[in-house]
Structure formats: C-alpha cells, structure tokens
Amino acid sequence: MKSSDWFRDAVVYQLYLRSFYDSNGDGIGDLRGVIDKLEAITSLGVNTLWLSPFCASPNEDNGYDVSDYRSVAPELGTLADLEELLAKAHKKNLRVLMDFVVNHTSSQHPWFQDAKSSVNSRYRQWYYWSDGRPSDTHPHGGPPNNWDSYFGGSAWTQSEETGQWYLHHFLPSQPDLNWENPEVRQEMFSIARWWLEKGIDGFRLDAVHHLGKPLGLPDAPAHLKLKQFKNTRLTHAHLREFRKAVLEPWGAVAIGETGGTTPSTALLYTARQQELDAIFHFDQFFLPHPRAQDFLKNHERWYRKFSGQHAWDTAFFSNHDQGRHLSLWGDDRYLRRRSAQFFAAVLLTSWGTPFIYQGEELGLGNAGFKSPADFQDQASLRRYHEALEQGQDAELALAHLLMYGRDNARTPYSWSSAPQAGFTKGTAWLKPAYDYETINWERQQGDSDSVWEFYRKVIRLRQDNAALRHGKWVRWSHHPHIYAVQRGKGRNLVALVGNWSREFVTWNLPRSRGTQGNWVVLLSNYPASSSSVKAGKITLRPWEVYILTTV
Structure with a gap:
C-alpha cells in the first residue's frame, strides 16, 4: 500500500486555469499555458499544483458543472496536453492535484439529460427527485422541503418534463448526484481511478460536505440562516468507502471542501486519515474581527484538537471563492508590499499544509471593479440581485459585491505591464486587475524586496526547516496586534513575530535559549539593521514581521 504522507511536506500552488496563461490568444487560460509557465512556477519553490476543474463543461460555474468526467474541456486543451503537463511536472518533482467535482454534475451531462426525460429513466435514481408539496405560495405544489441554494433561492427546481423537482445545492444547472445509489458511487470511483492512471497524484474534492443527505430529506431547522444539512453520517460512510476503494491502493491524496465543520466534527474526516488527508474549513473568513488575536485563537483551537489525533490541517488565506485576503485583512492601498509579505510569513510558518492561490505571491488585492457589469460570476451576481429584490440598500449591495464577489480572485494573472496584463494576445475572458501595470510578475523578478521574492524565501525556509513543517505550534502573544508563535521540533526552535496593524x-520579546538570550534573524520584511534581535522590548513597524531562531 502506498503512502500519501508526502502531502504533509507539500507547499501547494492553486492554479485557476482559465485565468493563468492563455497560449493561443482566445482569451482563456489553458493547459498549454501552464506548460509554458512551468519554469516560473517551479522557480517560486512550490512542490505541488492544484488544477481547477478542467473537464468538459458548459461553464455556468466555470467548470464546477461537469458534462463529461473523462475529458478535457476544449477551451482548456486536450487530453494529450494534460498528459504532457503531468509528465513535465513530475520531471520537475511537482505533484498535481485534480479538482474533482463529486457532489453534482452539469444539467447538460448525459446522465441528467436522460434522467429528466422520464421517471423510468435508468439514470433517474442517480439524482434526487421528489414531488412538490402543497403551499400557500405554490398552489400547484412547491419545493419538497425548505433547503436553500448557496447561490440564492430554493435548492429545488421543478422539471418541465415530469413535473417533479430535482435537488441542487448550487445553481439549477448543477443537480446533486445521489451518492446513496451504489451505481453512482462505483462510477465516481471508476472515474477517479481513470485519472490516477493518467498520472494525477490526488484530488481536491469539491463540496464533499454535501455528499450524504439525511434520510427522508426533512426540512432543515428553522433557526439556520442557510437552511441546509452538511457533514452527515452518510457522507463519512461514502468517504471511507472511497478511501479503501481508490485512495489507499494508489497512495493518492484527498483534501475535502467541508464548510460548516468544527474542530471536533472535522476529526471524523481526518483523524488517522480514515477518510481524508486534510480538509478545507473556512473559520478564518467568519471571524468577528480580522486581527491578530482572532486568528491566533482560532488557529490554536484547531491545533489543540488535531494534534495527538494524527490529523492534519490546511492553511490558506485566499482561493477562487473569496475576495483576496490582502483587501479583506491587509493594507492594499498604502502598505501593500509589507502587509503582503507579513501574510506570506504567517501562512508559510503555519501548522498544516499551506496553499498559495495564484497571484497572492505578487501581492494582488481585489480586482478594482466598479460595477456589476465588470463581473461574470453568476453566483455573485445572483446574490447581488437577490439582495436588491429583498429591499437591501443598493449602495450596500454593490459594496458587498465589489468587496466579496468571487471574480475578485479570478482576474487574469498579471504577468507584465503589456496589454491584457501579458495574459493573452487576444482579449481576456475577464478584465485584468486594475493595477496590473505596476503589480505584475515581470516587474518583481530580480527585485530582492518584492513580494514574489519574499514568498520564495519563506517557502525555501519552510522546506529546509523541519520545525516549520512538523514542529509543535505554540501561541506566544495575547497582544491585540502582535501575531507571535513558536514552532519547535527537538532543539530546533523557530519563532514568528509580526505586527498585524498599520x-x-x-x-516584550521573550528570551531565547541561545547565546545571551538573543534571537538570530532568519528573515524579515523590512531591511534589517542587524542579524539578531535582543530579547525585551522591541518596536515593530507597521506590518513588520520577523522569523527568528535560537540556532
């Protein structure tokens, strides 16, 4: 049996394919573009790539609505392109994770097209169907229960063909698969094996917290703001079967998207890798105040629960579904460079496997869009229009869209100051970020103080230092603005001290165990005046961060 423990030493780079690099001028990033830029990726020092969905799709949710699982979307390339990318990545010691959309398909998938045509379809039970129930607002029958869609409205849509309702936790064009049906499970297992045979090293499992639905599909509790069931007992049963049937024989990694988990419920997924190698939870995006002590307290809560249970965590600040963390938590106006470097140090010295989302290593903030017309993401636009329909103040609804809309993180990669940010020779599918002429990859090469160079240095530091990968994690500070932790493995101790403020x-810096109690500076984000820092009172400049050691 192969091992997936390599994942605990990984630094993962998430590629949003359609926005990374366009090799053929059609305005859409593609697999050939990733091949062309592999040298740029490896020079950063990461050792694992996570590719956003690349299977055939009508792209109502940018690939998270799959119409053919054993294919590559034509606009992204060919199967031969993917196989070439995998071969070249492996030659450079890069492992590759596939974003596997397991909870739902596209409504254009042949399974669903057949399923909706007749109640007697052989694929009918591959999805969830139900008669409507009488209601005052739906005299001819309304949704079967009160479940909500993430993207607004009911999680049920009525089919014209048979009059029954089908379930979709996301867009109506993304019907949920029925994982209680063993035929569905076996087919999804077969698809996963097929990709592993092609050379994929593991999976990010999309929306995995919704695989198992409660028996009878009852109403969700009325007190829930978003009326749904997540992380059910049946979900765990399905994932244990998936691990034994697919992951363990291949030594493949699986990281699950599991919104709504707590440290205790997350252990059901990750303890001793009985189901998943790690999960994505989203506590950091729902903290009451984005400041040092909130993050330290939250990280401490997860670490204490996981450590000793042979469980592992992920660390990430940005991804394709969130506004960029530099705009949400940092200073993307006046101290962009220093605050971006600060977050790089915090992320890459964290316990758990760090995930870097493309562009954060440049210090990219939000896109700078001005109106709804700049957005293409249907989910964000649906929520915006729903807010207006519900009577929300128009200025407030727009401000929320501009700050949190998902396209903020999906703009084409800023390669250079050339037109279209050097992303394409055509017209990009989405407007580039407003500041690409000054914030771009080309401009940061050779600049020893750039955000990109700082990421590269911290990645190298992490990979060279076992304390940062596997050492104990100890909270050091209760100061409202000081983010300070100690990482330790044996006599090898590393400390991170940073100022999360303007x-x-x-x-008061504690004494080290080294010579005269001083600390040796491994890395800092301001030009250092000394190679060591004395214990005692120190003054940190805005967003200043030190990585220190006793050795």
Missing part, C-alpha cells in the same frame, strides 16, 4: 507597536 501602527508602530511595542512588545
């Missing part, structure tokens, strides 16, 4: 902050 102010000058004074803090």
